[in-house]
Amino acid sequence: MLLINCPYCGERPEPEFVYGGQAHIARPTDPRACSDQQWADYLYLRDNVKGVHNERWRHTHGCGRFFNALRDTTTDRFLATYEVGHEPPATLKGAHS
Amino acid sequence: MSQPWRTPAGGRINRHRELRFTFDGRELTGYEGDTLASALLANGVHLVGRSFKYHRPRGILSAGPEEPNAIVTVRRDAARVTPDLRATEVPLYAGLDAISQNRWPSLGVDVGAINNLLSPFIPAGFYYKTFMWPRGAWRSLYEPKIRAAAGLGRAPEQPDPDTYATRFAHCDVLVVGAGPAGIAAARASAKRGVRVILCDEQPQFGGSLLAEPSASTALIEGQPAEQWLSASLKELASLPEVTLLSRTTAFGYFPHNFVGLSERLTDHLDSVRPGQPRERLWQVRAKEVILATGALERPLVFPGNDRPGILLAGAARTYLNQYGVMPGRRAVLLTACDAAYRAALDLRSAGVEIAAIIDVRERADGALPEAARRAGLTVHSNATVVGTVGSQRVKAIRVARLDGSGAPQGSIERIACDALLMSAGYTPSVHLFSQSRGKLVWNDAQQTFLPGEPAERTHCAGACRGVFGLAAAIEDGRGAAARAGGDVSGSSKMPEPAAGEFGGILGALPQPAGKPVVKAFVDWQNDVTSKDLALAAREGFRSIEHVKRYTTTGMATDQGKTSNLNALAIVAGEIGKRIPEVGLTTFRMPYTPVTFGSFAAYTRGELFDPVRTTPTHEWAVRRGAVFEDVGLWKRARYFPRKDESMHAAVQRECLAVRNGCGMFDASTLGKIEVVGKDAVTFMNRLYINSWSNLAVGRCRYGILLRDDGFIMDDGVVARIAEDRFHVTTTTGGAAAVLGMMEDFLQTEWRDLQVWLTSTSEQWSVIAVQGPKSREVIAGLVEGVDLSNAALAHMGVAHGRICGVPMRLFRVSFTGELGFEINVPADYGQSVWEAIYAAGQAHGITPYGTEAMHVLRAEKGFIIVGQDTDGTVTPHDAGLAWAIGKSKSDFVGKRALERPAMQSIERKQLVGLLTGAPHVVLEEGAQLIASAQHRLGERPIGHVTSSYYSATLGRSIAMAMVRGGRARQGETLYVLADGQPVPVQVTSPVFYDPQGTRLNA
Structure with a gap:
């Protein structure tokens, strides 16, 4: 059971959270301008990282907020959690492969 | 003489309390403090089991959790039967009844021992090589026979009558293992005043000290070892921040220093009080973990x-x-x-x-x-x-x-x-360290794998990291405590091990050439010999993971605690590689087996899952309703009268709605209040429908897609005010829809001023449906004009019913004139009862979900998740009319424009009528185009809903059929028990297609 640091509530056990898939995938602002391939990529194409992964979590059984996290998929270690709309902490950006 | 192999004095047993027990029915005695294994040995009983494959007579090999041979069943009473226990870990109690396993008819005379004579013919991989032909015989002959011959103990046949406790705990330092190193680490940590948990699988703390002779001259910190032990334990027990857990196995080490402990509470007691928990599962989150798990002795091969x-x-x-x-x-x-x-x-x-x-x-x-x-x-x-x-x-x-x-x-x-x-020497117990995903490193000097870089806040101390000897272990325990306390000055360097004292050798002992007839066992529990491992290497297996699976070495319930390193060395020798090049198989939890009861704990029976009930639940129970589970909800399925069958009850309920009036508890529908100045923008972006033109006081059937264009949910949405929508969802989809709404609001459309509130459990929803529904509620409603002119179909009004505030929807999921009365949940049952009383004059009939399903199918209304399956677009479901055509975007719109989504070959919703009106099709049955089904022919559709309609006096069905709408009038075939049943493709609306009854 992971221990996850919700940016709004602090450390809470994993059962309070729901995983939300890869982070920083913005929905295209003008979908009509997307080719079919671009739209399919937005819908279905995700990284499958061995190492540091940018991902979303929702503190569903807590504050209900979505937030972003950097987690190492090989160790389950969280390098950071941060609010939606923010970039990953600058010091850790290089870690994102 | 009883216990002839007992010494005249000494030991940590209580010789004043003799305990009687039985082994295979034979009456024996032991002492309090014995394990089953020690008591058996005290009676000279060495033969305690038969081996797994060859049924060879086996004795007690070890004195701890690594035991591969002495595997027994312990029977406390008819229901409390536990198979596959290690006799070395079974505490003796008065009246203990133990039974040996894997032998027939008896331990001394075992028919299965013939396998030992046949052993030249059953080498490693025997099953894979032999039971291959004929193919069908595997299921009918080989597997049942092999299954009957394999396995050790028998699973209990009655439900487990015991209770199991569970608790969460947090601590600063968790110390696993209460030997000298663990005790020293716990004491040093406790001195800092932090919260410490010290656990050990044995009934007594002391670890290796317990095996020292009572006259031992060993000194610890200047005191005799025995005095140091009792003084240390006394000190730890006196500290309020220290929790001591004996008979407690740390069985699993999970991410973020989360450790599972299994505490055995009653297995050592003569009798158990009713309700006394048998075990307690501790789920510990520790800031720092100190592993002092010791080492296991290796046998020689x-x-x-x-x-x-x-x-x-x-x-x-x-x-x-x-x-x-x-x-x-x-x-x-x-x-x-x-x-x-x-x-x-x-x-x-x-x-x-x-x-x-x-x-x-x-x-x-x-x-x-x-x-x-x-x-x-x-x-x-x-x-x-x-x-x-x-x-x-x-x-x-x-x-x-x-x-x-x-x-x-x-x-x-x-x-x-x-x-x-x-x-053969000692193997450090790195199981938990490896479970935590810490790296194991081969140590050439010690010829073993030792903990390397930890993955968690883990510190190893004593023999489990190759530090042997009493003084060194104590020092190492204190060092680990210092490191756990953040003291980085303390060196984690290991003292040089005393050469030859604990290291020993790996692999098989040399054997005389040319005499490979006699078995040299590597894995006692799975009967794997050095010859089997050599055979695997000769047959080309190189990966130790493959050798393990092929020979089954290390795969028994002992997980190879005594065998893994020897097996590894033998394989490395056979293929001419160094041990670290061959690698190590993965250590997995649990360290020793844990009962299912421990994991299930309180979540059994009524507590298995939460139960959600509607406000009218008690009323429905009193009326004898039959319930069905919908998610966690209990929903009334039908209300049988006396001995009425379900079929008869559903027909009666349906006809009552069509001809008079029925009432239905729709409270389980999901309800979300969408509020804010941008609420209409939000709804426009999310749902396929247009909401700008929905007037306050009106409602509309809304459809929600995922961004891949497929239907996710549906429900009626009412505009309560300019900036306020009352959104309903399906019963099962409520949480997912709210989650999706929150996702878009919090991450994509952060500029929108919209607030979402789940109101699913705040509103009780009573559907009153049927031509007489207006008359039924008219006398109860205040402040609302119920006339067709004032409150037309899809109108919403505020008012009171029975004096209670109400949101009144004129909506219908039945095709009849109908109302859905929303009242605060606390009033749900009383308003329900008042409507029921008022409806008596009109023959009001409560109906359940089954009648609801039939009534909506007669009208061709879909149920998301039944008629749709996550690959259905609005076009496919015949709902394209609901799309707001002028909208430039909504969730799913772009995906609908992909060519594949517009193919006329997609499956579309149609109705089906069987030639014989009383034949009700099987839901899920496949449709084919011609009566002669060819092998390999792909079906062109499937039945999604199928019922007998009392209203129409015949069966009806809905189906998703390839290019279905263009096939109206065609005859297709449904396969039923291999026989093609002809069906006619029709519109899915079977009843009142003009909707005149809705608007009555």
């Missing part, structure tokens, strides 16, 4: 090494010193390390004759071998055992000298004995 009476040297020492039991009268020690000499010396002091010490090393000149020689014991170094004699107990061993190349040579000496103690 030589021909005939599995006879009863052959046991680990350290185990023999434990039986003698901790339990006061002699494993034999005349013993031989076979060893590859110095530490094992202590067993010979202690047994000798207790009066056991040591016939010889055979040391496989070239020289044995350490302090302990010298002490043995001084004590007059015969030490043969550079020698080995090439065979053993005896059937149900070892009688003699055959010893040979080793030549310069390390091979047996010359004459073979026979030495009579009734016990053979063996030791």
Whole structure:
């Protein structure tokens, strides 16, 4: 059971959270301008990282907020959690492969 | 004489309390403080089980959790039967009833032992090579027979009557293992005033100290070891921040320092009070974990090494010193390390004759071998055992000298004995460290894997990281505590191990050339021999993971605690690689088996899942409703009268709605209040419909897609005010829809001023449906004009019913004139009862979900998740009319424009009518185009909903059919029991297609 640091509530056990898939995938602002391939990529194409992964979590059984996290998929270690709309902490950006 | 193998004095048992127990029905006695294994040995019982594959007689090999042979069933009463327990870990209690396993008809005479004679024909991989033809025989013949012959104990046949407790705990330092290193670490940590949990699988703390003779002269911190132990434990017990857990196994090490502990609470008691929990599962989150899990002794691999009476040297020492039991009268020690000499010396002091010490090393000149020689014991170094004699107990061993190349040579000496103690050396217990995903590193000096870089806040101390010896272990425990406390000055460097004391050798002992007939066991529990491993290597297996699966070495319930390193060394030797190049199989939780009851804990029976009930639940129970589970909800399925069948009840309920009035509890529908100045923008972006033109006081059927264009949910949405929508969802989809709404609001459309509130459990929803529904509620409603002109179909009004505030929806999921009355949930049942009373004059009939399903199917209304399956677009479902055509975007819109989504070959919703009106199709049945079904022909659709309609006097069905709408009038075929049933494709709307009844 992971221990996850919700940016709004602090450390809470994993059962309070729901995983939300890869982070920083913005929905295209003008979908009509997307080719079919671009739209399919937005819908279905995700990284499958061995190492540091940018991902979303929702503190569903807590504050209900979505937030972003950097987690190492090989160790389950969280390098950071941060609010939606923010970039990953600058010091850790290089870690994102 | 009872317990003839018990020493006259000594041990940590309570000789004042004799306990009677039975083994295979034989009455025996032991003492309080015994394990089943020590009590059996005290009675001279060495033969305790039959091996898994060859049914060879087996004895007690160890004194701890690594035991591969002494696997028994313990029966407390008819229901409390626990198979596959290690006798070395079963605490003795008065009346304990133990049964040996894997033998028939009895332990002494076992028919399965024929496998031992057939063993040349059943090598590793035998099953894979043999039971291949004919193919069908695997299911009908081979598998049932093999399954019947395999396995150890039998699963209990009655429900487990025990209760199991569970708790969460947090601490600063969790110390696993209460041997010298663990106790030192716990004491040092506790001195800092932090919260400490110290756990150990044994009933008593002390670890290796428990196996020391009571007259031991060993000193710890200047005190005799025994005094240090009791003083340390007394000190720890007095500290309020310290939790001491004995009989508690740390079985699993999970991410973020989350450790599972299984505490056994009653298995050692003579009798159990009703309700007293049997075990407690501790789920511990520790800031720092100190592993002081010690080391396990390895057996030696030589021909005939599995006879009863052959046991680990350290185990023999434990039986003698901790339990006061002699494993034999005349013993031989076979060893590859110095530490094992202590067993010979202690047994000798207790009066056991040591016939010889055979040391496989070239020289044995350490302090302990010298002490043995001084004590007059015969030490043969550079020698080995090439065979053993005896059937149900070892009688003699055959010893040979080793030549310069390390091979047996010359004459073979026979030495009579009734016990053979063996030791290949000690393997650090790195199981938990490895489970935590810490890296294991091969240590050349110690010839073993040791903890390397940890993955968590983990600190290892003592023998589990290769630090052996009392003084070194204590020092190491304190060092680990200092590091856990953030003191980085303390070095984590390991002291140099005393050469030869604990290390020993790996792999198989040399055997005489050309005599591979006798088995040398590597894995006792799964009957894997050194020959099997060599065979796997010869057949081309190179990965240790593959060798493991092919030979099953290390795959028994002991997970190879005694066998893994020997197996690895043998395989490495066979394929000519170094051990670290061959690698190590993965250590997985649990360290020792954990009961299912412990994991289930309180979540059994009524507490298995939460139950959600609607406000009218009690009323429905009183009316004899039959319920069905919808998610966690209990929903009334139908309300049978007396002995009425479901079929009859549903027909009656349907006809009542069509001809008069019915009432239905729709409270389980999801409800979300969408509020804010941008609420209409939000709804426009999310749902396919247009909401800008929905007037306040009106509602509309809304459809929600995922962004891939497929229907996710549907429901009626009412505009309560300019900036306020009352959104309903399906019963099962409520949480997912709210989650999706929150996702978009929080991450994509952060500029929108919209607030979402789940109101699913705040509103009780009573559907009153049927031509007489207006008359039924008219007398109860205040402040709302119910006339068709004032409140038309899809109108919403506020008012009161029975004096209670109400949101009144004029909506219908039945096709009849109907109302859905929303009242605060607390009033749900009283308003329901008032409507029921008022409806008596009109024959009002409560109906359940089954009638609701039939009524909506007659109208061709879909149920998301039944008629749709996550690959259905609005076009496919015949709902394209709902799309707001002028909108530039909504969730799913772009995906709908992909060519594949517009193909006319997509499956579309249609109705089906069978030729014979009373034939009701099977839901899920496949549709084919012609009566002659060809093998391999792909079906063109499937039945999604199918019922008997009392209203229409015939069966109806809905189906998703390839290009279905263009097929209206065609005859297709549904396969029913392999027989094609002709059906006609129709519109899915079977009843009142003009909707005149809705607007009545």
